[in-house]
Amino acid sequence: MKKFIVIFIAVFMITAPCFASGQKELTTMASIEKDGEMTFAMTGAYPPFNFINEEGEFDGFDIDIANALADELGVIAVPITTAWDGIIGGLLSSRFDSIIGSMAITDLRLEKVNFTKPYYYDGAQFFAPKSTTLTDISDLDEGTVGVVTGTTFHNALKEMENVDKIMQFESDVDNIMALEQGRVDGLVTGRFVGLQAPKKYGVDIIPVGEMLYAEKIGIATRKGDTDFLNALNAALDAIVENGTYEEISQKWFNTNILKNN
Numbered sequence: 001m002k003k004f005i006v007i008f009i010a011v012f013m014i015t016a017p018c019f020a021s022g023q024k025e026l027t028t029m030a031s032i033e034k035d036g037e038m039t040f041a042m043t044g045a046y047p048p049f050n051f052i053n054e055e056g057e058f059d060g061f062d063i064d065i066a067n068a069l070a071d072e073l074g075v076i077a078v079p080i081t082t083a084w085d086g087i088i089g090g091l092l093s094s095r096f097d098s099i100i101g102s103m104a105i106t107d108l109r110l111e112k113v114n115f116t117k118p119y120y121y122d123g124a125q126f127f128a129p130k131s132t133t134l135t136d137i138s139d140l141d142e143g144t145v146g147v148v149t150g151t152t153f154h155n156a157l158k159e160m161e162n163v164d165k166i167m168q169f170e171s172d173v174d175n176i177m178a179l180e181q182g183r184v185d186g187l188v189t190g191r192f193v194g195l196q197a198p199k200k201y202g203v204d205i206i207p208v209g210e211m212l213y214a215e216k217i218g219i220a221t222r223k224g225d226t227d228f229l230n231a232l233n234a235a236l237d238a239i240v241e242n243g244t245y246e247e248i249s250q251k252w253f254n255t256n257i258l259k260n261n
Contacts, residue, residue, distance in 0.1 A: 028097055028221075029228040037076045040066050040219075041090060042101025044081035045171030048196045048252050049102045061252045065119060066100045068244045072235035083170055085150030088112055091220060097228065099220035102190065104152050114225070115218035116232045120249075120257040123211035124153050125191035129179065129204060136209035137186065138162065146175045146187035153188040156212055179205055188212065192253060 032038045042050040042062055053059040058079045070077035080096045091099055091113060102122070105115045126137040126145075134140065142164035147154045149168040157166050169175040172189050179187045180203040187194075191211060197203050219236075221229045239245045240258065249256045 027227060028225045029231055032073070032075055032097060032228070035075075037078050038066075038070050038073065038098070039078045039080055039096040040098045040100040041080045041082050041087055041096045042099070043084050043087070043171055044079070045173050046102055046190075046193060047173070047200055049190075049193065050079075051173075061120075061248060062100050062102055064248045064251070065239075065245075068239045068248065069100075069232060069235040072238050073231060084148055085170075087150075088220070091222060094222075097221070097225075098232070102217055103220050104215040105218045106152060109220070112223075113220040114223055114229050115220055116229060116236060118216040118218050118258070119236055119245075120217050121214065121259075122190045122192055122217055122257070123214040124156060124188055125194050125211050126186055126188050126208050127179065127194040127197070127205045128186035128208045129182075130206050131204070132186070132206070132208060134186070134208050137188075137212070138209075140185060143185040144183075146178050146184040148172055148175055148189070152215065153190075153212075157188060173201075176201060176203060176205070179203070190215075192257065 026034065044050055044052055044058065048060055050058070050060040050062040063079060066077040066079065082090050082095070087099055087101065088109065090096060103109070104122075105118065109115070128134050137160070140162045143162060144165040144167060145157055145163050146167045146169060147157055148171060154166065154168065157163050167178060167184050169178065172193055175187050175189060176197050178184050180201070186208065191207065194205065194207060197205055219232055221232070245258060246256055249258065
């Protein structure tokens with residue numbers, strides 16, 4: 001009897017890895033279809049693109065776009081908030097399926113993740129108090145400028161010799177409030193975010209000078225998730241074609257920001 005048990009265990013140890021290797025791990029797209037939900041990340045502090053409204057609910061352009069894309073895929077969109085400077089790390093560690101949080105497509109980011117085609121166009125803009133005498137960010141002399149950590153805006157400010165101090169914030173809400181409180185001479189953020197700030201927060205700030213540079217904004221996915229990337233691109237095409245995108249864009253900006261490039 002003991003001999004039989006030993007033989008049985010030996011056979012099981014040899015065949016068990018074969019059974020395990022025969023079970024293929026589901027792709028992200030397959031998991032999304034199986035679970036019926038698609039998780040996506042953003043900061044939740046970048047109004048009007050993504051924020052928490054007065055009812056404590058996720059709201060904004062990015063949220064509406066994510067929901068529309070999920071509808072096309074036949075699943076539910078599930079938002080997850082995270083700090084911006086760790087958002088790509090969260091994607092790579094599979095904490096969520098994608099980033100639908102107004103992320104600019106850059107060569108540096110493309111080394112780590114894939115992006116869909118742009119789902120809107122934006123640009124870096126310098127904002128200052130309405131009372132400013134500045135006509136451009138280059139007019140600053142040893143200036144102090146606010147920015148959100150880890151953004152392309154932050155990198156751009158590092159190259160400006162006339163900017164003596166860069167004040168870093170975790171969100172543009174804090175960034176805008178610092179300008180209103182006089183803690184900085186100005187701030188750099190996306191033009192649509194800054195243009196909405198006076199209405200959203202009752203602050204007296206204005207755009208100063210031309211945009212520093214234009215940006216294409218895409219949805220980030222992991223490198224290996226080609227089928228998911230293709231599905232998102234197809235869904236984006238669909239909501240543009242059927243008018244859903246236009247409706248969402250007009251709701252938040254009174255213009256089509258996919259054509260505003």
